[in-house]
Amino acid sequence: MTIADPSLGRIVSGRQQPSTPAHAPAREPYLRMSWTDPETGAVGHLVVDTLVSGLATGGTRMRAGCTLREVEDLARGMSNKTATFDLPVGGAKGGIDFDPKDSRAYGVLTRFCEAMRPWLDRHWVTAEDLGVPQHLIDDVFDDLGMGQSYHAAISRSADPARTTDRVRAGLHATAPGGPLGDVIGGYGVAQACLAATEHRGWDVTHTTVAVQGVGTMGGGAAWYLHDAGTRVVALADALGTLYDPTGLDVPALLETRNEYGEIDRDRVPASVHLLPREAVLSANVDILIPAAVSYAITADNCDGVTASLVVEAANAATTPDAEAGLTRRGIAVLPDFVANAGAVAWAWWLLLGYVDDDPAVSFERLGAEMRNRVSGLLYSWDLGERPVRAVAHAAMGQRPMYAEIHIP
Structure with missing residues (x-):
């Protein structure tokens, strides 16, 4: 067990076997990590299914009832997506068991991202998912001094400022719909x-x-x-x-x-x-x-x-x-x-x-x-x-x- 800064809550990592996943895996994920919010008791999970080029990608969701099994299934699905489209990155997923309509949700998301910061800084590229729109997670990253949720990839670029501008311009470009x-x-x-x-x-x-x-x-x-x-x-x-x-x-x-x-x-x-x-x-x-x-x-x-x-x-x-x-x-x-x-x-x-x-x-x-x-x-x-x-x-x-x- 690994203990993070007590103000960030408790992080537990390991290879414990979860309940049978939705599509039974042939292998164990690279990493499972669970965290408990010290202020609300909300539980969050990070599962890194695969690392490719030292990177894994997958959104962060928030919903009441979110489980480790669910996050593991989703992380495996992300590995399948990146393989299907031949992307140079592995698969991961974050999930928080908390109601996104609760007035405390932004604080919970912020503390989860702060606790996961070693991964978000260097290895995990996250984005929107159920209960967490892109603008919200970008606000959290900005508050934490990481700028934008693609931070782990952007920090590897030849010109991070230019890459950030390109990402933001693409995300906010006006399209039909x-x-x-x-x-x-x-x-x-x-x-x-x-x-x-x-x-x-x-x-x-x-x-x-x-x-x-x-x-x-x-x-x-x-x-x-x-x-x-x-x-x-x-x-x-x-x-x-x-x-x-x-x-x-x-x-x-x-x-x-x-x-x-x-x-x-x-x-x-x-x-x-x-x-x-x-x-x-x-x-x-x-x-x-x-x-x-x-x-x-x-x-x-x-x-x-x-x-x-x-x-x-x-x-x-x-x-x-x-x-x-x-x-x-x-x-x-x-x-x-x-x-x-x-x-x-x-x-x-x-x-x-x-x-x-x-x-x-x-x-x-x-x-x-x-x-x-x-x-x-x-x-x-x-x-x-x-x-x-x-x-x-x-x-x-x-x-x-x-x-x-x-x-x-």
Whole structure:
């Protein structure tokens, strides 16, 4: 056990075996670390699954009930994402068991980052995740004198000031649907859906979609799918499901969201049906996008899924037994480490100078990369009975270690 500065809380690291993860690992993660906040008793976790070039990347989430098992699953997923997109970095994740709506949440996040500072200074590149928007974690990093949450990578660059300017310009560039840094992940999910639509020969304008979650990932995916001409017929937030079989006015509804990603029910048209939150999973649609919480589709509810394609915009959205059941029914589950990896891929392209603050350049690159991967996976999946996830794992191949990484 390692004791940090007592003012920062208690940190425990080790190789203890957690409960069985959602997708059973073949190896142990590089590091597990847990921390207890001295002021609130909140518990936070860091899991570094892999280190590549001495770096690992993955967001920090905050939600009541967040567990070490969950963070470990997510860290493993980050390793899969960076491998899928051939990024010169490993996978990690942070998670805090605390309600992000609590007035003390900013202090908890600040103390967690301060406790994890040895990793955030040199090895762990973090970003937004569930309950922690990018602007909030950037404010914490600024308060702690690290400037921006990509600090560990930026500090390695040839010109940290120039790299910081490039990162900030890219994150805040104005794109259709919102700031580029907020919408790029959802754009990638939408491109994954459109690639699947093309692969299956569906007419985009007759393709129906249901989205669970209207945060940056789910909201962005819904916006770009609506913009492409698909019919988004169901949107679910924490308050329930909005349903209109003729198609929802996605941009208008998203405009009414509050800071917690909840749509203002007073501004929902009378023609829209107000259904229970869980109804989105059983909506009669072609594509279901779980974009809210992990483990949303389980053995208990997967029989209600009628969509022929599930696209995981949330991390670890489908449990293994649910995925097996869906696969047996001929329902393809496009795994998170492909479908929602656009955000992390884009962030590293921005760090490495492959893209800049021009949204058109970012959209063109991400769209092409996502279409190639998804069409190839679905083609291979159509030839066999394995889950799409197994096909994607097989396609990863061996990772180079990137002994040197050049960030301009």
